[in-house]
Amino acid sequence: MAGRRTNLALLLLIVAAFASGVLMWAVGSGWGRWPTIVHGAAGIAVVVMAPWKSAVSRRGIRRRGAAAALPALGLASMVVVALASGFVHRAGARDAGPVLVMQVHVGAALVALLLALWHVVSRPVRPRAGDLSRRTLLRGALGAAGSAAVTVALPHAGRDVTGSLERGSFRPSAMPVTQWLTDGVPAINGDAWEVRVGDRLWSREELERLGHDQVVATLDCTGGWYAHQRWGGVRLDQLLAASGDPLGGSVVVRSVTGYSRRFPRRDAGVLVLATTVEGKPLSAGHGFPARLVAPNRRGFWWVKWVSEIEVDDRPWWWQPPFPLT
Numbered sequence: 001m002a003g004r005r006t007n008l009a010l011l012l013l014i015v016a017a018f019a020s021g022v023l024m025w026a027v028g029s030g031w032g033r034w035p036t037i038v039h040g041a042a043g044i045a046v047v048v049m050a051p052w053k054s055a056v057s058r059r060g061i062r063r064r065g066a067a068a069a070l071p072a073l074g075l076a077s078m079v080v081v082a083l084a085s086g087f088v089h090r091a092g093a094r095d096a097g098p099v100l101v102m103q104v105h106v107g108a109a110l111v112a113l114l115l116a117l118w119h120v121v122s123r124p125v126r127p128r129a130g131d132l133s134r135r136t137l138l139r140g141a142l143g144a145a146g147s148a149a150v151t152v153a154l155p156h157a158g159r160d161v162t163g164s165l166e167r168g169s170f171r172p173s174a175m176p177v178t179q180w181l182t183d184g185v186p187a188i189n190g191d192a193w194e195v196r197v198g199d200r201l202w203s204r205e206e207l208e209r210l211g212h213d214q215v216v217a218t219l220d221c222t223g224g225w226y227a228h229q230r231w232g233g234v235r236l237d238q239l240l241a242a243s244g245d246p247l248g249g250s251v252v253v254r255s256v257t258g259y260s261r262r263f264p265r266r267d268a269g270v271l272v273l274a275t276t277v278e279g280k281p282l283s284a285g286h287g288f289p290a291r292l293v294a295p296n297r298r299g300f301w302w303v304k305w306v307s308e309i310e311v312d313d314r315p316w317w318w319q320p321p322f323p324l325t
Contacts, residue, residue, distance in 0.1 A: 006049065006052045006053055006056050007053075007056065007119075009049060010046065010049060010053060011116060011119075011120060013042045013045050013046050013049070014042075014046070014079070014112065014113065014116050016038060016042040017039055017042035017043055017046070017082075017109070018109060018113050020035040020036075020038040020039035020042060021035075021039050021106070021109060023035035024036055024039055024162055024163055025222045025298065025322070026298065026321060026322070027162065027298070036162060036163045039163070040086075040090075043082075043083050043086055043087075046079060046083060047083060053076075057072060057073075057076070071115060071118060071119070071122075072119065074115055075112060075115035075116060075119060078108045078109075078111045078112035078115060079108075079112050081104065081108035082105055082108035082109045082112055085101050085102075085104040085105040085108060086105050088101055089101045089102060089105060089163075089165070089224055090163075092165060094165060094167070094224060094225060100223050100224060101224065102222075102223050102224035103223070162220055162226070162298070163224070164220050164221065164224050164225050164226040165224060165225050165226070166225070166226060166227065167225040167226070167227055168227045169226075169227045169228040169229070170227075170228060170229060170230070170278060171278075172229060172277045172278050172280070172282075172283065172286060173283075175219070175227045175229070175286065176221070176223070176225055177283075177285030177286065178221055178223050178299070179304065180259060180300050180323050180325075181323070181325055182325045183255070183257050183259055183304075183325075184257070185284050185285050186256050186257060186284075186305055187284070188256065188284070188288065188289060188305060190204060190281075190288065190289045193289045193290075195207070195273070195290060195306055195307060195308065195309065196307065196308045196309070196310075197239055197240065197243040197308075197309045198240075198243045198244055198246045198309075198310070198311065199243070199244065200242075200243045200244065202239070202243075204275055204289050204290070207233070207234050207239075207273065207275060207290070208234075208275065210234050210238065210239065210242055211234040211235065211238050212232050212233065212234065212276075213232070213233065213234065213235055213272060214230055214231070214232050215230070215231050215232075215272055215293060215295065216228060216229070216230050216231075217229065217231055217272075217293050217294075217295040218295070219299055219302060220298050220299055221298070221299035222298055222299060222300060223299075229277050229278060230277065230278050230279070231272060231274040231276070231277055231293045232274060232275065232276035232277070232279065233272045233273045233274035233275050233276065233290065233293065234272065234273050235268070235269060235270075235271065235272055235273075236251065236267075236268040236269075236271040236272070236273060236309065237268040237269045239273060239309070240268055240309075240311065246311040247311065248265060248311035248312045248313050249264075249265055249312070249313050249314065249315055249316070250262050250263060250264060250265055250311070250312065250313075250314055250315060250316040250318070251263045251264075251265055251267075251268055251271075251309060251310070251311050251316075252308075252309070252310045252311075252312065253271075253292050253303045253306055253308075253309050254303070254306070254307055254308040254309075254310070255303050255304055255305045255306060255307060256305045256306075256307040257305060258325075259303060259304075259323060259325070260303065261292075261300070261301050261303055261319070261323070262314070262316050262317075262318065262319045263294070263301075263316055264316040265311065265316075267294075270294075270295055271292060271293065271294055272292070272293040273290050273291075273292060273293075273306060273309070274287075274290060274291055274292070274293045275289060275290050286304070287302075287304035287305055287306075288305070289305075290305075290306045291303065291304040291305065291306060292304075292306060300322065300323055
């Protein structure tokens with residue numbers, strides 16, 4: 001394979017791996033399996049293309065010298081780290097010393113993407129009409145199908161469709177404690193805690209008297225783990241109705257830490273403000289006194305330490321796709 005086509009193919013694979021990885025973070029269940037397959041297939045295809053790329057790199061080093069190749073070597077190193085951590089995570093590992101294997105994977109992927117963009121700008125690869133020939137497309141289709149088949153066939157260590165590993169299902173004490181970026185576990189007095197819904201304040205006792213639905217839902221964290229649990233609490237549609245049923249197009253759920261997510265109003269019937277898990281009060285790390293349970297959504301939608309629920313006219317998508325802090 002020519003060096004130009006090798007570089008072009010690798011660039012497309014890196015973009016596909018990054019885009020599918022972002023989708024894996026964003027989606028919950030159902031069609032979430034497809035980004036996972038694409039992500040794994042892209043990684044395997046990069047491994048398959050390594051011999052061609054190594055030949056291209058050797059020619060470049062001979063022409064320009066080792067010093068000029070340092071950025072490209074950095075890119076290769078980050079790709080190797082991202083691939084290795086991805087395979088290690090698939091095999092069932094979660095921790096890599098003080099950090100998570102998934103954090104290593106994502107961090108290396110982000111650096112690799114930046115270096116790949118620099119590579120494109122400094123040494124642009126111009127597509128040609130011949131790149132879309134029938135032979136090239138057939139090779140690409142066969143390679144994609146083969147990589148996808150290998151991805152599906154590889155051992156997955158009990159992973160969910162999103163790629164996460166099972167941790168602590170129906171055993172809350174064994175479920176990891178994680179939170180988004182700058183959030184920390186606050187100290188909250190449960191007896192004095194209240195949640196504001198519209199113009200009304202609710203205590204824990206009042207919430208439990210209002211209703212205590214039990215729902216089995218899967219908390220699927222972007223840190224690379226998931227857990228099935230039985231959550232107990234009150235549905236948001238019941239809570240909103242009891243609070244005067246304020247009108248609006250979306251529901252904002254806020255934490256005492258300032259963290260918040262916005263949901264379509266139509267989802268209020270499936271969202272639960274939970275005060276118990278497996279029949280016991282939540283622990284501080286898992287959201288005591290109350291946390292949101294958002295079935296079929298990734299963990300960053302499950303707001304912990306809820307302090308306020310507000311309805312307004314903004315659309316639910318009027319927010320960053322991922323929380324910024």
